[in-house]
Amino acid sequence: xxxxIQAAGGWLPFDDFMHRALYTPGLGYYANDLRKLGLMPGxxxxxxxxxELSPLFGRALxxxxxxxxxxxxxxEIWEFGAGSGALALQLLEMLGKRVRRYTIVDVSGALRAxxxxxxxKYGERVQWAAELPARMQGVVVGNEVLDAMPVQLxxxxxxxxxxxxxxxxxxxxxRFVWADRPTKLRPPVDVEGQHDYLSEIHFQAExxxxxxxxxLRRGAAFFIDYGFPEAEYYHPQRHMGTVMCHRAHQxxxxxxxxxxxxxxxxxxxxxxxxxxxxxxxxxxLGYTSQGRFLLNCGLAGLMESAELPARxxxxxxxxxxxxGELFKVIGMAAGDAWPALGFVAGDRTHTL
Numbered sequence: 001x002x003x004x005i006q007a008a009g010g011w012l013p014f015d016d017f018m019h020r021a022l023y024t025p026g027l028g029y030y031a032n033d034l035r036k037l038g039l040m041p042g043x044x045x046x047x048x049x050x051x052e053l054s055p056l057f058g059r060a061l062x063x064x065x066x067x068x069x070x071x072x073x074x075x076e077i078w079e080f081g082a083g084s085g086a087l088a089l090q091l092l093e094m095l096g097k098r099v100r101r102y103t104i105v106d107v108s109g110a111l112r113a114x115x116x117x118x119x120x121k122y123g124e125r126v127q128w129a130a131e132l133p134a135r136m137q138g139v140v141v142g143n144e145v146l147d148a149m150p151v152q153l154x155x156x157x158x159x160x161x162x163x164x165x166x167x168x169x170x171x172x173x174x175r176f177v178w179a180d181r182p183t184k185l186r187p188p189v190d191v192e193g194q195h196d197y198l199s200e201i202h203f204q205a206e207x208x209x210x211x212x213x214x215x216l217r218r219g220a221a222f223f224i225d226y227g228f229p230e231a232e233y234y235h236p237q238r239h240m241g242t243v244m245c246h247r248a249h250q251x252x253x254x255x256x257x258x259x260x261x262x263x264x265x266x267x268x269x270x271x272x273x274x275x276x277x278x279x280x281x282x283x284x285l286g287y288t289s290q291g292r293f294l295l296n297c298g299l300a301g302l303m304e305s306a307e308l309p310a311r312x313x314x315x316x317x318x319x320x321x322x323x324g325e326l327f328k329v330i331g332m333a334a335g336d337a338w339p340a341l342g343f344v345a346g347d348r349t350h351t352l
Contacts, residue, residue, distance in 0.1 A: 001017070001020055001021070001176070001259055002168060002174040004016075004020060005166065005167060005168055005176075006168070010167055010168065011165045011166070011167050011179055011181065012165050012166045012167075013152060013163060013165045014150075014151065014152060014153040014163075014164055014165055014166060015150035015151055015152045015203075015204060016150070016165075017165070017166040017176075017255075018150040018151065018255065018264050019150045021255065021259045021260055021264055022148060022150075022263075022264060023107060024260070027260050028260055029260055029261065029262060029263055029264070030107060030108045030111070030148070031107065031108060031109065031110075032110065032260065033110045034046070034110070034261070036083075036110075036111070036263070037049065037052055037083050037084045037111075045248075045249070046246050046247050046248055046249065046262065046263055047246045047249060047263065048249075049083055049143060049144050050087075050143060050144075050224070050290075050317055050323060050327075051083065051084075051086035051087035051090060051143065052083070052084060052086050053313055053316060053317065053323075054310065054313040054314040054316070054317060055086070055090050055310075056299060056302045056303065056306065056310065056313075056314040056317070057087070057090070057294070057314070057317055058086070058087045058089070058090020058091050058093075058094070059090055059093075059094050059302055060294045060297040060298055060299040060302060061087070061090075061091065061141070061222075061294075061297060062090065062091050062094035062095050063094075063297040063298050063341060063342075064222065064293075064297050064331070064340065064341050064342040065077065065091060065095065065139050065141065065222070066094070066095050066098060067340065067341050068139045068219070068220040068222070068331075068333075068340070069095070069098055069099070069138075069139055071220070071333075071338050072137075072138075072139070072218055072219045072220055072333070072334070072335065073218070074137050074138045074139065074218055074219050075098065075099060075100040075101070075138070076099070076100060076101045076102070076103065076136075076137060076138030076139070076219075077091060077095075077099055077101075077102045077103070077138055077139050077140075077141060078103050078104075078105065078136065078138055078139070078140045078141070079091075079102070079103070079104050079105070079140075079141045079142070080105050080106070080140070080141070080142040080145045081105075081106055081142060081143070081144065081145040081148065082104040082106055082111070082115050083111060083115075083143075083144075084111070084114050084115065084118060085104075085114060085115035085116075085117075085118035085119050086118065087141070087143055088102055088104060088115065088118070088119055088126065089118055089119060091141070092119070092122055092125075092126075099125070100125070101125060101126075101127060101138075102119075102122070102125060102126045102127070103126075103127045103128070103129055104126065104127070104128050104129070105128075105129050105130070105131070105132065106128065107130065112128055115128075116128075132211065132212065132215055133215065134215060135215055135217055136215050136216055136217065136219075137216065137217050137218040137219050138216075138218075138219045139219055139220050139221070139222070140212065140216065140219065140220070140221035140222070141221075141222055141223075142221075142222070142223045142224070142225075143223075143224045143225075144224070144225055144226075145223065145225070146205045146208075146223055146225045146227075146268045146273065147225050147226060147227070147265040147266060147267065147268055148263070148264075148265055149202070149204045149205040149208060150204050151200035151201065151202055151204070151205075151243070151266045152185065152200065152201050152203060153165075153198065153199075153200055153241065153243070154183070154185055154186070154187060154198070154199055154200070154201060155180055155196070155197070155198045156191065156194075156195075156196060156197040156198075157180060157196050158196070159194045160182060161182070161183055161184075161185070161186060162180035162181055162182055162183055163180070163181055163183040163185055164178055164179075164180050164198070165178075165179050165180070165181065166178065166179065166256065167179035176256040176257075176259070177256070178256070185201065187199055187201060187234050188201070188230060188234070188269075188271075188272065189230055189231070189234050191234055191236055192236045193236050195236075195239060196239065197236075197239045198239060198240055198241040199233070199234060199238070199239075199241050199242075200241060200242060200243065200266045200267075200269075202266075202268070202269050202272050202273075205268065205272070205273065206272050206273065206275075206276040207276075209273055209276040209277050209280070210276050210277075210279070210280040213276075213277055213280035213281055213282045213332075213334065214280060214281075216282075216334045217334065218334055218335060219333075219334050220285065220331065220332060220333045220334065221277075221282070221331070221332045221333075221334075222329060222330070222331045222332075222342070223268075223273070223329070223330050224290060224293075224327060224328070224329045225268045225327065225328065226267055226268065226326045226327050226328070227267040227268030227269060227270050227328055228267060228268075228269070228270065228328075229269075229270055229271045229287075229348075229351045229352050230269055230270075230271035230272065230352070231271075231351070233267065233269045233271070240253075241266075242266050242267035243255060243264065243265070243266050244264075244265055244266070245258075245262045245263060245264050245265075246262060246263040246265065247261065247262035247263070268328075270287060270328055270330055270352060271352045273330060274287065274330060274332075274349075274352045275352075277332045281334070282332045282333060282334055283332065283333045283335070283336070283337040284330065284331070284332055284337070284349060284352075285331035285332060285333050285337055285338070285340040285343060286329075286330070286331050286340055286342065286343025286347045286349055287328065287329070287330045287331075287343070287347065287348050287349045287351070287352055288328065288329055288342070288343055288346045288347050288348050289324060289325050289327070289328055289329070289346065289348070290317065290318075290323055290324055290325075290326075290327035290328060290329055291317070291318040291319070291320065291323075291324025291325060292324075292345065292346035293329040293342040293343070294317055294318060295318065295345075296341055296342050296343065296344050296345055296346070297341055297342050299314065299317070299318065302314070303315070328348075329342060331343060
């Protein structure tokens with residue numbers, strides 16, 4: 001990283017720094033052999049996602065994916081950033097032979113090995129790819145994928161907008177420090193006031209969605225992640241930005257330390273994702289909280305037939321102070337929209 005900063009003239013934009021920190025082969029967080037996913041810190045993991053927390057997450061999501069497969073007359077699933085493979089396992093178990101092929105797109109070799117072990121009983125029905133093909137069809141699923149896409153940082157300091165990047169400390173060591181440069185870049189909406197303000201813009205995530213739409217000839221896509229609509233994301237009171245790091249089930253706001261050893265994320269601007277999809281030709285099926293989406297997909301009924309410990313874990317998927325409200329779900333269709341199951345009640349598309 002220090003060499004990259006020096007080669008760039010002493011300053012890297014944060015999206016470049018974040019990309020290198022997460023994806024540099026062999027060294028970046030998602031490209032090294034650290035365990036990453038697990039329920040407890042004692043496992044050597046850094047965080048837990050919904051499919052690891054409860055298998056009922058994937059079983060409920062399967063109801064929406066199954067409906068989308070039927071509506072789009074497709075028989076393939078594409079999952080981005082499949083983690084441990086838990087979600088793929090849950091979807092395949094529930095959907096059975098309705099899924100002819102399940103393709104995982106993941107850049108992490110360590111996670112791919114874990115996925116292959118988890119999904120070995122499905123043989124050649126499960127495949128892996130390092131990038132999108134030129135043409136594809138089916139239902140796309142991404143759980144906590146958009147938050148790991150590099151963001152640019154914008155800082156308003158003394159009433160002047162800057163792009164915040166990373167430089168080397170002036171003491172001559174390899175310690176990283178923040179460095180601002182004036183920029184013509186702006187958030188997508190005006191931020192009222194003249195107070196100092198830090199936030200993110202999401203060019204890479206929006207470009208990813210546009211590319212996906214261009215290549216998805218027939219099908220649908222569902223993304224689950226933490227974030228807000230634009231009006232909430234760039235609210236004047238949200239002045240500290242959303243970049244956060246995760247390690248050993250603890251969070252911290254400093255991505256410049258322990259580089260490559262911890263996750264770096266930013267909340268998702270779901271308005272930007274929806275507009276990128278629409279502008280590229282996709283129709284938005286709905287947008288709502290994870291809790292409401294899972295209830296619409298039948299999670300309550302699945303919990304009734306589960307053992308008490310399993311119900312307790314699944315309850316965290318719904319509770320507002322856990323994952324139920326912070327996480328949102330957006331659905332999109334390549335073709336005509338339909339009243340999708342996951343958004344039949346509590347749809348918030350009007351807030352985007």
